[in-house]
Amino acid sequence: MLHPILLLFCTVLLLGLQLVHVAQAAPVLAAAGSTAADVSFHQPLSAPLLDNLLETACVEGDLQLALRMAKTMMMQQGGRGKAQAGLLHVLAALELVLHANDGEAVSLYRQAKSKDTNLVPPLGALHVEGKECGGLGDIFFVSAVILKQLATAQEEGTVATAGGSSSKGYEESALEGFTTLVTLCSDSGLHKEAESMLSRAIDLSSRLQTTTTTHKHASLLFRQCLLTPAVFESSAHLKEVREVLSRRIEALLAYTKAHASTTAQGGEGGMLLKNLDEFVLSPTFYFVYQGHNDKLLSSMLREAYALAHPPLEPVPDVSLSLPPPPPSSSSPTQKNKNNSNNKNSNDRIRVGFVSAHFRKHSICKLFCDVILGLDCK
Helix, strand or coil, X not given: CCCHHHHHHHHHHHXXXXXXXXXXHHHHHHHHCCCCCCCCCCCCCCHHHHHHHHHHHHCCCCHHHHHHHHHXXXXXXXXXXXXXXXXXXXXXXXXXXXXXXXXXXHHHHHHHHHHCCCCCCHHHHHHHCCCCHHHCHHHHHHHHHHHHHHHHHHHCCCCCCCXXXXXXXXXXXXXXXXXXXXXXXXXXXXXXXXXHHHHHHHHHHHHHCCHHHHHHHHHHHHHXXXXXXXXXXXXXXXXXXXXXXXXXXXXXXXXXXXXXHHHHHCCCCCCCCXXXXXXXXXXXXXXXXXXXXXXXXXXXXXXXXXHHCCCCCCCCCCCCCCCCCCCCCCCHHHHHHHHHHCCCCXXXXXXXXXXXXXXXXXXXXXXXXXXXXXXXX
16 A cells, blocks of 8 residues: 555646646647637547547537647647547548648548558548438548549559649549539538639649530539528628629629630630539529529529520420310210210320429428329319
C-alpha cells in the first residue's frame, strides 16, 4: 500500500500535468471555434471520439463543426492505425464537400490509406449502413467514391506535378466528380458548397478545351447562373439573391450572344448546350417560390437557351382520326340503330395518368390521392 504522503504527491502531479495539457490545447480550441465539450483531451483518439465526430456530421448535420472538430483532434491527439486513418478519411471528405479542395482532400485520403489500407471511409460507411443522415448520406458515399478515383489517377501517374499543372485524366475525373456533387449538394440545401464546386468545375472545364468539355462548360455556366438557395434567411436575403440572379442572367445572355458565331460553327470555346437536361433547366423550378414576376428573366433565359442549344426538330402536325359525328337531323331512333351496329360507339373514353413522379415526390403527395379517388366505373 502506498504511503499517504506519496499518494498525495502523485495525485497533485497528475492534476498539474492535466492542467498544463488543457492550457496547451486552449489556443487550438479557440482557433478551431470549439469548446472543451466538443472534444475530450484526456484520452487518445479512440472509437468513441470518432463516433462523436460522425454523429455531429450525420445526426446534427453540422459539417462545419465536424470539420473543426476533426482538425482539432488531428492536431492534439493524432492517434495510430485505424483511428487515425478514420479521422483522415473524415477530413478528406469534408475538405472535398465544404471547400471543393480536391488537392488537399486527395492528399488526406492517401494518408488515410497508408495508415490502414482496408478501412472503409467512415462517412461513406454510414450510407452503406443505410443511414440517410438527413440527405447527406448520398454526399458522403459519392465523395468517398470520387476520392478513390482521384487517388487512383494520381497513382497511375496522371496527375499534376508539384508546380500545379495536371493531366487531363485527373482533371476530367475531378470535373465529373464535382458536377455530380453540385446536384447532390444543391438538393440537400448546401448552397454555398454547391457554388464552390461549380466554380472549381468551371475552372477545370475551361482548361480542358475539348468538344465534350465545351458542352460541359456551357452546362456549368448555365447552372451557376441559375443556382439559388431553396430556403432564404429573410426577405432581405431573398432580395439580394434576386439581384444577383438578374445580373447573372443578363451576363449569361451577353456572353452567349458574344459567342453565338463560334457556337453555330460547333467550334471550341462556343456556348453549345448538347442537351436541355435536368442539370441545365432544373434550377428554374425554384423561381416560382420566390414570389416575384419572372417574365423578364424568363424571356432573357429563353433567348440564351435558343442561342446555346441546337434548333429543335419541328413538331409535326398530328391530327387524331376520329369518326365523323352522326348527322344532326338523325332522330333518337336512328341514333340507337346506328349505335347497335357499332358496339364500341358508347364506350367511355379511357384516360390514363403517366408520370415519373408517382413515388416519394411532391407531385404524388399532391395528386396521387386525387387520382386514386376518381370514380372508374
